[in-house]
Amino acid sequence: MSSTIMTALLPPANSSLLRTLTPTEPHYPFYHPTGASILPFMTDKVTSLLVPIVAYWVFSLIWHAIDCAELPFFEKYRIHESEEVLARNRATVGEVIKAVVIQQVVQTALGMVWLESEEEILKREVWRDHTSDMKGLAGVLGSGLQVLLGEKTALAAARLLGGEKVTGWVYWWGVPLLQMGFAFFIIDTWQYFLHRLFHTVPFLYRHFHSVHHRLYVPYAFGALYNHPIEGLLLDSLGAVLAHSAAGMTVRQSIVLFGISTIKTVDDHCGYNIWWDPFQAVFGNNTEYHDLHHQSWGIKKNFSQPFFTKWDEILGTRMSAEQAAKMYARRAAAKAEALAHALEEKVEESVVQVEEKVIKPVLEVGHDVVAAIKGDIVEQHDQESEEESGRGTPVEEIDSGVELEEIKTRDRESVVGKTTGLQITPNGGQGVQTRSRARRT
Secondary structure (H helix, E strand, C coil): CCHHHHHHHHCCHHHHHHHHHCCCCCCCCCCCCCCCCCEECCCHHHHHHHHHHHHHHHHHHHHHHHHHHHCCHHCECCCCCCHHHHCCCCHHHHHHHHHHHHHHHHHHHHHHHCCCCCHHHHHHHCCHHHHHHHHHHHHHHHHHHHHHCCCHHHHHHHHCCCCCCHHHHHHHHHHHHHHHHHHHHHHHHHHHHHHHHHCHHHHHHHCCCCHHHHHHCCCHHCCCCCCCHHHHHHHHHHHHHHHHHHHCCHHEEEEEHHHHHHHHHCCCCCCCCCCCCHHHHHHHHHHHHHHCCCCCCCCCCCCCCCCCCCHHHHHCCCCHHHHHHHHHHHHHHHHHHHHHHHHHHHHHHHHHHHHHHHHHHHHHHHHHHHHHHHHHHHHHHHHHHHHHHHCCCCCCCCCCHHHHHHHHHHHHHHHHHHHCCCCCCCCCCCCCCCCCCCCC
């Protein structure tokens, strides 16, 4: 159909150029067997449905074996330690396997319904007249070369490039590669916008997409751990839409479904390996998608599984350097908040200690001091009373002069007892001294 449209739009190629470019035989490439199916014991339709399942478990279990073996060669490429898988992931291995199997059953059922019947596939794809198709393609190529180079130059260029070999290469390799690239674009576009929608609409995230994000630390066979409805919409339906939109055959779908499945497993393998073909060719790789599974990147890197262009165009791309800076900022903010909380806790503890310990101790100390002081005062009063009993009783003190006289008499009395002399007042004009009689 596409060659017919192009032929109608372009001026016809001259006969010499058309003869040069038109193949007389299909010249099948190695990947196109002439039999009814690629595998003699299985139809191409069944093969296209089984390949993604087999590829998923074979490649994910290879990565799982590498992870469990902890080989030194691979350990240097590991993104997360094994302990993190157990500590941070909120889904058990059993739950993951169950969800993956359910999704694969659903995608197989969808493929059985979506793809044509075995008879239609044989008629439209296997037994088709490829030579006639290449003749139509030769007309399109000839017309295009004439428009670009002119008749004489176009004819010379066609002969220089091999004539009908150019048409054969475009038919068997160029067009399928363009179809594959377009299918990649459809899958990326479908998954980017639907994936982003699952993140931006709270209901969709809470009830569907949050299941996949229970794996904070992704691993290979958890790549398709999804809610069944999300798995159907995001992965399975996107793949069959891309296959149909690109006009691919069932045999091409085997390649498309196989590559997209292996790529998805590789994105979740947990190892950042520069020489891994999928990670080397595609910028949307393990490291890129792992950032999306972390708390600081959950609103970034929606693109999957092949390219990152939609993230770049719409401003949702996060590089490893940006993630490191954001992580450092969050860590610093967390440390500051922790220090502030600790400071508040210390202040609160100090207040509690002051209220519950220091204040009661001070109160007890004050009571003890008061009691001791009271005892001292009481003892002093008793001594004063005793001392007063041995001296001249004071019945009444009417003035400061009388008080002074009493104090003086008391002192003289004390001195007399101490020296053995009796000192008595004599009207203030002298004293009379009398020796104490010795007792015999």
